[in-house]
Amino acid sequence: MARLVLDEICKGWDFPVLDRLSLTVEEGEFFVIVGPSGIGKTTLLRCVAGLERLDAGRVFIGDRDATTIKPYRRGVAMTFESYALYPHLSVYENIASPLRARRLPKATIDQTVASVASLLKIDHLLDRRPHEVSGGQKQRTALGRTLVAKPDIFLLDEPISHLDAKIRHELRRQFHTLEELRRVATLYVTHDYSEALSLGDRIGVMGKGGLIQVGSPRDVFENPADLFAARVLGQPSINEFQAMIERDANGIHVSVADGAIRFPPAGPHASVLGRRQDMGISVGMRPQHLSVLPEGAEANRPTVTGSVDVYEALGATGVLIAKVGDQQMTVITPPEAHYQTGEPVRIALDRDHFLYFDRGDGRNLMVGPH
Template identity: 40%
Template sequence: METDPNPMSYLKISGLTKAFGKKRVLDGLDLEVRQGECLVVFGGSGSGKTTLLRQIAGVMEPDAGSIHIGGEDVGEVGPESRGVAMAFQNFALYPHLTAFENIASPLRARRMAEAEVAARVLEVARLLKIDHVLTHLPKQLSNGQKQRTSLGRSLVHRPPVLLLDDPLRNVDAKIRFEMRLEFPKLFKAFGSTVLYVTQDYREALALGDRIGVLVDGRFQQIDSPHGIYRNPRTREVARLFGDPPINLFEVTPRVDGDALAVDIGGLPVRLDDLRPQARPELIGRACVLGVRPEDVVFSTQEQPGALPVALEAVMPINVRTVTLLKAGQGAAGAEILSSRPEDPALAGRRERLPGWATLVPGRAMFFDRATGARL
């Protein structure tokens, strides 16, 4: 077998390409995952996430490219010999087998001794907190218990590589929250290299050591959760992460004294933290200004350099309050989302309220209007 020239990467994908008819689902994909790392593959429906997992698992052949696992090219290795386990969003449990037998099935296929089978099943069931339902059939299990049973079946033989295809998609919000807390501990306990697919940005931020943002068959960015959220390389990556979503304004920065300035809603705003000599490439350029809602501070008291706005709507979200602000009038006006800690003074407010919006210094992002690339 051909060996991987980079031993630091336990799972390495190079130039992976797959097309169905005229649609290229994966377009020369490259990826390296370290041993024991959890990398979350995040993307919308049809971005190629499940196709990527199936090719790593060996149940689908790529049109081009290579896959190395543990330093070896597995292009000619069958699924059963790759050391890969995969769990699906639809649980895929055997309906006639108990939870114990479902979890034990990979071990029985390997003809493992019964004492070892029992010990391993009980170990993983205790970690997943389903040891009390091992005698139950799938129809007797809740969706959360089914999901944990499916995951237990994938983990029980301690696979070097674990592929999880949106496993929390079909469970309720409470179970999703609990499993987001538990998954990192489980992954570390078993030491598997994990590729976790999801369409939920919260899941990606909570679970990934790193996140790969897959758009149209290519990774637009692979970075830490903090890097993805705070330093997105493209407008598309910035737009995909955050609820409420990032504010995006088409602007053309200009010089205003010793600072850069832009117009939002037809009103001028000085960016006092940005000096023209520090960012000369922005001057006169068609840009998109991105500002996270938590970086917009609303006040009913006038602030120096603040943008005059009208508060249009208030929406409490858990311990935060989201406000919809309006800068300017008519069609030229701009809507701005602001997110702040829970504010009883604004809770339930329905009438318009004049105020001022200040952009937190150092948090503005600029993207090229034509390409979407970060400037």
């Protein structure tokens, strides 16, 4: 049992992938790293596992400096995005392989594999080969192989991303309930924000070069450090508009696309934005903070009018893309409503939850020094 400490690790090829990345994952913590594909999440895991040599920096596992230690001496276990099951070995042998490598007695191996297999509900598949089981079962086999190793650190690389939605949900629930994963430090990598929000004790948003923001899922979602972090979390993606801050007799206004969208910002935001009068900013509106008003309804919030461009009914919700001026605005709608293309809509702005970013570096204007 140990904590994982990364101290200013660097890794790159012809370009830097990890640039002085520091992170501490406590014992028993489930830390999720979320970021777009190709940003270096897997590289980070491989550095921790010892499959890549660091260009600089140190990795501590427990109180040991593991920077130059061989992978299997680090006390880590890793699942791979491609599962990396041994194709010619049965599910049983796949799960048993870390134990075989340690030359444990057969009875111990049998017992450990059986208990892990029943935990993961694959005990009826032990004689099959990997190509004879489904994707979800492969994934659970790969997970089983890491569980029997009883490591100090779990490294899980997109373990459920390639599965179909139903199994993904089921396995996600399983991750919540697996005691083994909750006792040690786990580093879990995904590009799916919902996995991050659902599973992480803490999450880290990864961008170019390293972690852009680390915090509790709720905090990162509600107060993203910058536009990039705001984009990574949330589906459908956050609406971004280039806006101007204008002041007239009624106070300051946020104006998008020459006034097609124009509203006074919420009280707490106004004072910060007031200092940026006549300057360009980016405003971010999450689709769930926009709503379509029924015809004739009174609005106690600012509204904009537009027309329906695309409407997708998704069962539990609907996603409506409206044309407002020359801008597109994604809105989440309740399931009972239906819209036709071209239909005029009035959209209410829940401005208390809007996010404002610096147009230059994308920094969240409401976070940190103003």
